[in-house]
Amino acid sequence: MSKVGALFLLLFACMDVCVLSVLRSLQLSPQNSLFFPCPPLVALWGGELTRAVFLLLLLLLCANGLSGARVFGAVQSILVLCLHLPTYVTLLHALGWAAEEEMWGWHSWERMFQGYLVMMVSWIYWTQYVQSLLVSLSLSVSSVWRPRSSKQEPKKKATSPLRRLMSFMRPHFGCFLAVMLLVGLSSFCEMAVPMYTGQVTEWIQNKGTPDAFTEAITIIAIMTAVSAVMEFIGDLMYIVTMSNVHSTVQGDVFQAVLKQEIAFFDRTPTGDLVSRITTDTNIMSEALSERLSLLMWYTFRMLFVFFFMVKQSWKLSLLTSMGLPVIWVLPKFTAHLRERISVKIQDALAKANQVATETFSCIKTVKSFANEDGETKRYERCMEDLYALNKIEAAAYAGTTSANSMTTLIMKVSILYYGSMLVTRGTVSSGELVSFILYELQFASALDALMHSYPEVKKAVGGSEKIFEYLERKPQIPPEGTLAPKSLKGYVQFQNVKFAYSSDIDNVILKGVTLEMKPGQITALVGLNRSGKSTCVKLLERFYQPQGGQILLDGEPLDSYKDAYLRQKISVVSQDCALFARSVRENIKYGCPDVSDEDMYRAARLASAHNFIMGLSKGYDTDAGEKGGQLSGGQKQRIAIARALIRQPTILVLDNATSDLDSENEQQVYQALLSERVNNCSVLLISTKMSVVERADHIIVLHDGVVEAEGRHHQLLESSQLYAQLVKKEMQ
Template sequence: MAIPHYTGKMTDWIMNEDEPEAFNHAITVMTLMTIMSAVCEFVCDLIYNITMSRIHTSIQGLVFQSVLNQDIAFFDKASTGDIVSRITTDTNTMSESLSEKLSLLMWYFMRVIFLFGSMLLLSTRLSIFTALGLPIIWIIPEFSGQFYQKLSVQVQESLAKANDVATETFSSMKTVRSFANEDGETERYRKCLEDTYALNKVEAAGYAASTWTNSMSSLALKVSILYYGGRLVTGSDVSSGDLVSFVLYELQFTSAVEVLMSYWPHVKKAVGASEKIFEYVDRKPDIPPDGSLTPQSLKGHVQFKNITFAYPKRPDTDVLKNISLELKPGQITALVGPSGSGKSTIVSLLERFYQPQNGEILLDQKPLLEYKDQYLHEKISVVSQEPVLFARSVRENIKYGKENASDEEMRAAAKLANADDFIDNLPKGYDTDAGEKGGQVSGGQKQRIAIARALIQKPQILVLDDATSSLDTESEHRVYSALQKNCTVLLISHRLSGVEDADHIIFLRDGEVAEEGNHEELLAKHGFYEEFVNQQNTSIHRNTEDVTNSESATNSLFLKNVHNC
């Protein structure tokens, strides 16, 4: 910024020719300042870009960690595509805008301050005249910046919807292919992209209009200053050299202001993109404070006392109604009942995913909330009907959450789950990739791997939520036989197998305990449980008859339908 000053000195020397040393002095100083400026700019850019890269990595990791720490109800409401879009697209948009535009914004802001100071030293009147014209080129970009920020939020929301469609489609590809609905999903995605494109067009038009108005207002200001400066030189109020220096400073000044105004909408866009990001970062999960209990030994005695619960999305519908039940150490307790009776909800409460509206859950006579969360999930292992395997090796899936386990512990858990034999027969054994969501193994194999993953934790409480539904009778029997009696087992099943041998059976109906006892006691009551057993036996009998006696009727009906087609 000293170069215009010395350019004006050279102009005075050329016109007066009475100070020959001034020319050499000005050239020397300008050369040194140019070299120093280049070196400083290189060092500054290097430090800044490294810093912004670290900030981007830090923010992306912070958002990911913040999302992981949210309560389960948050994931019930937020779509996967929206979350992924916030972590990837929005953080990239924010970081790129900040790393490219904020750097220049800060740099030109300092230039504006020092340039205007230099202009004041040369001519106060010209500086005041310039300052009077600045509000014109400030007001317009402010309005366009607000408009740009709102559009940016809408564009990001539209992209999140498109990502949601893509994520949902790819994660359910087998269902899409089964119903031959590729064109339908393509059309859904295309409509989302059309909405985004329409917003992009409005955004582009707004940006073009903002740039045009900025340029025209700046040009008008330059012409006015040249005219007024020429009048001052004619009146001998400023020298020709000072006018040249002032014009050079003014050109840099207005150019810097133009850059500030043009980059300001981009920074506003980054702010708009960051709103959703920091909604996740600033969101406080709706979970109670982590407890502190981590006892050396745990019996696994669980008591549900007068529990009433409704899901956050349906607060007016009680899933559990003043329910009380007990899981005793070393026993297999079976939960049976029709769909929607609250069986899986009890598991979610036991895992502390949700908090009951009324009542208390005790573990070894102490409130569940007083236990440390990590300790609790180490002592409670759950295997669901549709267990999720990760796109990693079978070895990594079994050791998930316990990476420091030895291969001997892994094989022991696999043998208990009746999974060791089939894993050894896989192409790469335990190093075979399970595929996305376990797509490379069958349903029964997936369940056995998930059971091994639970058993390697050596839990004190083992929950099998219809976890053997895809196993044959022999494999199911071997799994139940392997369950150690030194832990509490909660068995949830829609099938009679396994339930009969349970130490205690609880029949749920409409969120309440309808009956409880062992198999013989419940049959003697001639109530809901007996009806459940009769339905199971009738279903098995019907399936057998369907296979042996209804082939001719089925074939006849099939041929008739084919003829009609």
């Protein structure tokens, strides 16, 4: 609040005290009144209107330093402060209820304090609830009636995480409806107990018949048992349903991530992805399974309790409802704070998981460089950031809890004070007051549970924001093609292909490559590092899209083929072949689980892998270990070659596929692959060993992103200086 605003509030309060003091001196009782013998209702309206006029004049004098919104809010506050009591008394008088005490007690200091309390509550209602509702309604109406230009397209609103989460719950609407019905019946049975407790109190006080006491106790026991059974069934149905929702969300997130383009995985760390799919969804599921259940249960209970509270005493219920906005505003602010902190905590946790994933996946490198302490310090720094955020969250939670406890305590004291006054006046009986107090205790308990559960639900929803970003993210790849011909020759053409891994024009990898792979032939790509050899392979696999030119397969653009068909017809074996922590059999049959064992044995023999596999402890059922860690580098490459050959591809790409093999095994592999031509498929060979390259039918020399020369081995020795240097270096 600004200094001008604070000064205005101080002057406002001082003037109000002065005005009220004057009116108090003029009207001390019904026998001594300025407005006597006017009717008391007229005197009430006259005094409060006089007070309002003086305060509005003060506002006009001090309004120069205030904005229009502040002036409007001050006018509202003055009207509420001065006119709420006359309106309330007039309503009581119109309904025929006794209101003499309120008519003549308006000028007391107690009423003044109550007036400021009502003004504060109304201001909270207006600013936090009514104003936001009016703004949303005005935006809705303006969006409907605002004329839209024919060229202007409607903007697509981002779906909120809560609404996205509700879409997963919608298929289980019947189960949630049944749970809500059970919750309602259980809450109703439980809330009937305090009513009969009040009847027992009156029986004890008035010494009624024993039958009435026995009847009340019996009904309490039956209601409690029925409530417990329904609560058990409802909890069971809810937990099972939420487990199903969690499995669906986690499965959809995993599938959505797998559909992203390769560039997405290049930019996003693996640890971050794993953390989002597993940790974030688990946190969200646990919080929603527990907290959302409490939110639903205690909402029903609070509604039923308030119904019975109004039935016992509407005046005490009105006093209770006046304190609700103050209590509700606290968790509303803290929920937004904890939601923002939750997002930061999830990001910090994802970074820590990324460090752990990187360290464990490269553990051999870490140990070979004796950098265990360095990685530990990296992880500790991530934990320190996480600890700092957890401290902020803990402070917000502690502040919310203490504020909630203080406000609920003030409400209880106010109800006891006002209730004792009503009992003294004979407005309510002692039994009704006991029942109301019991209801108020349950109401406060339900409200406290709601205020604790609501921020937790908001926190879970905030933590799920990144999850739903992955779900809603569209892969940045062109639409899938429709071609899937029964036969494919394997004729590949690169026509003036240009490509860069980023938008940086100084980092262009391919600068207009034109080449072709003829069916049934062996085409070799050679060149220095970063000449673009592996990039051509990635473009052929359609992991990336060229920024210029096009790639044709049997005369058709590569994008016009179906993804699954293309993956089946093109098999790639790279230098850094990756195996899964599964058996050798599962690794070779990866993606083709229905292939027969005979085809598996044939592919293994072509890859010169069958003999060493049979020598393993369990043969083809031997576990390869994490990333194939139980096998040597050469064994992993031969299994990867067998995995590619088992698909019987039309195009086989060998990108330094035998770099870890010894000379004997390498000759065996190439003897099988190049001599038998593997079902007459097109072979693209990339190798740094020129003794292998020279056996190719056609050799293409790449240099600095362009084709420098092409032809057979003996032709290139004469026409290409770069090719001759590569051959000479290997001989030396």
